[in-house]
Amino acid sequence: xxxxxxxxxxxxxxxxxxxxxxxxxxxxxxxxxxxxxxxxxxxxxxxxxxxxxxxxxxxxxxxxxxxxxxxxxxxxxxxxxxxxxxxxxxxxxxxxxxxxxxxxxxxxxxxxxxxxxxxxxxxxxxxxxxxxxxxxxxxxxxxxxxxxxxxxxxxxxxxxxxxxxxxxxxxxxxxxxxxxxxxxxxxxxxxxxxxxxxxxxxxxxxxxxxxxxxxxxxxxxxxxxxxxxxxxxxxxxxxxxxxxxxxxxxxxxxxxxxxxxxxxxxxxxxxxxxxxxxxxxxxxxxxxxxxxxxxxxxxxxxxxxxxxxxxxxxxxxxxxxxxxxxxxxxxxxxxxxxxxxxxxxxxxxxxxxxxxxxxxxxxxxxxxxxxxxxxxxxxxxxxxxxxxxxxxxxxxxxxxxxxxxxxxxxxxxxxxxxxxxxxxxxxxxxxxxxxxxxxxxxxxxxxxxxxxxxxxxxxxxxxxxxxxxxxxxxxxxxxxxxxxxxxxxxxxxxxxxxxxxxxxxxxxxxxxxxxxxxxxxxxxxxxxxxxxxxxxxxxxxxxxxxxxxxxxxxxxxxxxxxxxxxxxxxxxxxxxxxxxxxxxxxxxxxxxxxxxxxxxxxxxxxxxxxxxxxxxxxxxx
Amino acid sequence: xxxxxxxxxxxxxxxxxxxxxxxxxxxxxxxxxxxxxxxxxxxxxxxxxxxxxxxxxxxxxxxxxxxxxxxxxxxxxxxxxxxxxxxxxxxxxxxxxxxxxxxxxxxxxxxxxxxxxxxxxxxxxxxxxxx
Numbered sequence: 001x002x003x004x005x006x007x008x009x010x011x012x013x014x015x016x017x018x019x020x021x022x023x024x025x026x027x028x029x030x031x032x033x034x035x036x037x038x039x040x041x042x043x044x045x046x047x048x049x050x051x052x053x054x055x056x057x058x059x060x061x062x063x064x065x066x067x068x069x070x071x072x073x074x075x076x077x078x079x080x081x082x083x084x085x086x087x088x089x090x091x092x093x094x095x096x097x098x099x100x101x102x103x104x105x106x107x108x109x110x111x112x113x114x115x116x117x118x119x120x121x122x123x124x125x126x127x128x129x130x131x132x133x134x135x136x137x138x139x140x141x142x143x144x145x146x147x148x149x150x151x152x153x154x155x156x157x158x159x160x161x162x163x164x165x166x167x168x169x170x171x172x173x174x175x176x177x178x179x180x181x182x183x184x185x186x187x188x189x190x191x192x193x194x195x196x197x198x199x200x201x202x203x204x205x206x207x208x209x210x211x212x213x214x215x216x217x218x219x220x221x222x223x224x225x226x227x228x229x230x231x232x233x234x235x236x237x238x239x240x241x242x243x244x245x246x247x248x249x250x251x252x253x254x255x256x257x258x259x260x261x262x263x264x265x266x267x268x269x270x271x272x273x274x275x276x277x278x279x280x281x282x283x284x285x286x287x288x289x290x291x292x293x294x295x296x297x298x299x300x301x302x303x304x305x306x307x308x309x310x311x312x313x314x315x316x317x318x319x320x321x322x323x324x325x326x327x328x329x330x331x332x333x334x335x336x337x338x339x340x341x342x343x344x345x346x347x348x349x350x351x352x353x354x355x356x357x358x359x360x361x362x363x364x365x366x367x368x369x370x371x372x373x374x375x376x377x378x379x380x381x382x383x384x385x386x387x388x389x390x391x392x393x394x395x396x397x398x399x400x401x402x403x404x405x406x407x408x409x410x411x412x413x414x415x416x417x418x419x420x421x422x423x424x425x426x427x428x429x430x431x432x433x434x435x436x437x438x439x440x441x442x443x444x445x446x447x448x449x450x451x452x453x454x455x456x457x458x459x460x461x462x463x464x465x466x467x468x469x470x471x472x473x474x475x476x477x478x479x480x481x482x483x484x485x486x487x488x489x490x491x492x493x494x495x496x497x498x499x500x501x502x503x504x505x506x507x508x509x510x511x512x513x514x515x516x517x518x519x520x521x522x523x524x525x526x527x528x529x530x531x532x533x534x535x536x537x538x539x540x541x542x543x544x545x546x547x548x549x550x551x552x553x554x555x556x557x558x559x560x561x562x563x564x565x566x567x568x569x570x571x572x573x574x575x576x577x578x579x580x581x582x583x584x585x586x587x588x589x590x591x592x593x594x595x596x597x598x599x600x601x602x603x604x605x606x607x608x609x610x611x612x613x614x615x616x617x618x619x620x621x
Numbered sequence: 622x623x624x625x626x627x628x629x630x631x632x633x634x635x636x637x638x639x640x641x642x643x644x645x646x647x648x649x650x651x652x653x654x655x656x657x658x659x660x661x662x663x664x665x666x667x668x669x670x671x672x673x674x675x676x677x678x679x680x681x682x683x684x685x686x687x688x689x690x691x692x693x694x695x696x697x698x699x700x701x702x703x704x705x706x707x708x709x710x711x712x713x714x715x716x717x718x719x720x721x722x723x724x725x726x727x728x729x730x731x732x733x734x735x736x737x738x739x740x741x742x743x744x745x746x747x748x749x750x751x752x
Contacts, residue, residue, distance in 0.1 A: 218643040293632040
């Protein structure tokens with residue numbers, strides 16, 4: 001028996017309506033754990049080369065992990081994956097909230113969606129009762145409104161995923177929304193759901209998850225919470241959540257501002273965690289099992305409109321606040337709300353909008369192209385562009401393809417400041433004095449995303465301090481030039497440790513932000529699943545998944561290799577305009593040296609392709 | 622232990638519900654939890670907690686007198702209970718559940734939810750104890 005797991009995989013062909021419930025293979029659980037591991041393995045096996053990411057042959061996999069839904073801190077995570085319409089390669093995104101645990105309580109470790117429904121539909125999973133019903137009345141509705149309507153219709157105990165108009169219209173950075181403020185934001189998973197004509201997925205689960213040693217697992221789970229409660233960061237970090245890093249990111253010159261022209265915003269104190277508490281907050285909003293809720297639910301009033309909204313999280317502050325230069329927290333929160341309703345990833349959307357603003361400033365696109373004049377700092381312009389993008393109207397049709405595709409259309413040298421890697425927009429850390437973090441973005445399997453490796457702490461402090469300790473220490477005076485020496489090892493190590501949480505179905509923030517010890521996960525995993533496996537062995541599994549997702553990109557992206565691993569020219573040639581890192585950038589030759597070392601240590605050739613021997617070593621040949 | 626709540630502190634994490642079912646039923650099954658959390662979203666953005674106040678309505682309506690008060694808490698005597706489930710329907714807070722065996726289950730005052738609530742939103746009501 002697979003203790004800890006729900007025990008089944010639910011596969012639905014949306015075209016034929018056929019539903020298959022299969023046992024979760026023990027071998028897959030042993031070799032890939034769950035969550036990200038299941039997503040990567042199933043996508044690799046099920047999607048043929050040449051598949052259109054927005055065609056019916058693409059596959060969506062939704063998977064919580066073996067620890068999801070159990071009694072331990074942060075057990076509410078769910079992983080989503082598909083062939084990405086943003087990059088053409090491996091796409092995944094991780095989400096908190098309550099959906100993954102509910103899916104397990106319904107009996108499923110994994111939901112696999114193939115084919116496409118013939119009209120807009122909602123998938124309703126009520127334990128073993130599975131229905132595909134019309135979503136006619138939800139067409140064009142905002143993701144938040146659609147969730148509210150479905151919960152009223154089905155009941156509070158259903159956990160609901162929705163997409164907004166952006167997903168319905170296949171915007172390649174459309175996000176899946178849940179729990180009025182949680183998103184699987186990255187890589188365009190909602191565009192894939194939209195292409196399958198699925199507006200929403202609702203699940204209710206009322207079954208138990210089998211536990212190997214319930215009594216001991218309970219005792220260990222309780223101990224884990226108590227340890228969290230005792231961490232200094234439990235009290236100092238939690239009230240501000242991820243927004244607490246805003247000030248530090250500015251102090252160390254890593255805050256993307258004016259489409260990454262610079263890395264410091266002199267208005268940062270108006271859009272930080274304290275501003276959220278003072279001006280927006282209604283309640284802290286936690287994901288399932290979370291002792292340290294980073295969700296800050298509030299209400300924002302602006303001249304453009306007012307709204308209830310969860311957030312903004314740090315990433316939204318960085319891209320909508322910093323990169324688009326919205327200088328007041330209410331404006332950032334309102335733009336965040338508009339993204340949430342439209343179903344747009346705030347990271348990509350913020351970067352796309354700020355890219356358009358710079359293009360306009362430089363005369364690459366005109367008021368005629370856009371339909372009006374636009375400028376950094378204007379909430380009205382941000383909202384205008386977001387709505388155009390979600391509707392894929394006018395300029396929005398071009399911007400809906402992301403900055404890489406838009407720069408190819410706009411030309412005029414705009415590709416230099418189209419801030420992405422592999423076609424995925426860069427998240428909230430500017431890296432021109434952060435070689436480790438730069439390499440993290442360059443080599444992340446999904447494109448420019450920070451969550452695979454967050455090496456900024458090493459770049460700044462040369463230490464493995466957790467985030468609350470970094471914030472406490474501050475920038476410490478003038479910043480030295482950060483050395484690339486030793487960073488490759490840190491990046492590789494983090495690319496195994498951080499995504500491991502996604503395979504286990506748990507949140508990494510208790511460890512990364514407040515220093516919760518990983519040894520507890522090893523212990524509780526054994527008590528829940530009955531399988532003894534060390535953290536080190538789990539890291540080896542995570543390393544194997546990393547090799548698999550790289551190989552996925554080789555398999556699906558024609559000509560994939562080293563050229564896909566570079567940042568935009570701005571970061572290699574253009575000095576930072578102002579702030580603590582004024583004048584700095586990282587030359588291509590330095591990045592090349594780091595890439596060479598990285599590839600060598602990964603067992604990849606000089607073009608970044610996994611060698612046959614490497615794949616064989618991980619059983620992936 | 623009698624409970625009281627401070628709903629404005631609740632973050633909706635449901636830790637209370639998971640530990641409740643482990644403690645009372647030895648299972649990870651929050652659908653059977655003896656307290657409930659309801660999010661009020663998107664507007665007004667707050668949580669409601671339904672919990673057993675040991676009000677005694679269940680005892681009053683039980684035709685078998687199988688629910689008895691002891692030190693301010695009401696317990697089900699399963700040797701008398703006939704599974705009529707009138708108590709389930711009568712509970713003003715909808716926090717008496719029907720277990721797989723067909724018997725009702727209610728809050729036993731074990732206090733695990735209080736111990737593990739990260740937000741101090743579910744608390745021991747010491748003030749009314751012994752009333």
